[in-house]
Ligand SMILES: Nc1ncnc2c1ncn2[C@@H]1O[C@H](COP(=O)(O)OP(=O)(O)OP(=O)(O)O)[C@@H](O)[C@H]1O
């Protein structure tokens with residue numbers, strides 16, 4: 001599977017700093033000049049989940065393997081990008097490929113760090129980016145609809161569906177609204193997703209604040225929070241600078257540092273979790289003496305498809321799943337105890353896996 005979040009924003013707002021912190025590397029060049037990043041950097045990030053360690057401790061698992069999510073550090077966008085300004089269409093293609101957008105907004109004042117617009121105004125910045133994405137969508141819709149004309153004349157059903165969906169998106173975009181406001185029927189959802197419109201991707205605003213504002217946020221991040229609430233989008237407050245520093249520390253040191261800063265949890269953990277929620281993802285576990293491992297599924301996934309995340313054969317030859325809810329596993333001191341307490345369920349093909357389920361799949365090949 002592999003879910004991907006694209007880190008998007010104006011140049012020099014802290015995207016690469018954040019990416020480096022997330023991936024605990026210095027892979028992406030972060031520097032104080034616009035368009036520092038050109039090629040997208042791709043990194044895998046472990047999804048933090050305190051439950052996994054607890055399961056592993058009970059089962060005395062030798063290895064603990066978290067589930068992962070992919071982040072892509074994309075080049076900075078500027079006004080006119082959809083018309084080829086800045087790095088233009090190249091990075092728009094990078095955005096097309098991601099499942100969701102982490103939109104980094106500069107909420108820190110720092111005279112030494114250049115702002116491409118010469119002022120700090122995250123709400124206006126968000127509009128600049130959203131406008132470019134909307135223009136890019138409009139352009140691609142016009143092209144695609146023109147390309148469908150011949151098929152439509154021939155009565156092609158698929159083309160009709162595509163054209164109908166493109167027209168719906170075009171109508172809202174022409175009113176200056178993102179395509180994600182279009183309500184799509186269940187039977188159209190797959191085709192809608194295949195259109196890969198930029199403004200249909202879910203957005204998480206990342207308010208990048210100064211170090212001293214990391215705990216409480218500031219006036220700028222409060223403006224972003226209000227905007228996000230109005231749009232129905234999510235937001236997190238984070239200081240990419242601090243996160244970068246923390247990511248270089250050992251775990252114990254990092255915990256002390258967080259406390260000193262008045263932070264309960266690393267901002268990155270909050271960011272990753274918010275991304276996970278945004279994508280409607282859930283986690284189930286497999287637990288044994290060899291390893292305790294977390295796996296990612298979309299909310300609403302049935303047992304065979306959940307098994308398929310581990311291996312295609314598990315899905316094909318699925319028989320049943322022995323399932324213990326996370327709380328039952330913990331409360332009964334592990335698999336054996338849960339079994340004796342009657343908390344292990346045999347679930348069939350129709351079972352919808354729940355977040356936290358500890359699963360054991362039976363299958364034949
Ligand atoms: N919270 C913060 N407070 C102060 N300075 C910051 C903060 N976050 C990032 N910076 C600084 O801003 C500058 C730009 O950061 P970075 O290179 O990560 O931006 P970028 O968005 O990736 O830019 P580009 O689009 O050019 O690739 C760096 O000097 C970085 O240290």
Ligand SMILES: [Mg+2]
Nearest residue numbers: 015016036037
């Ligand atoms: Mg960069």
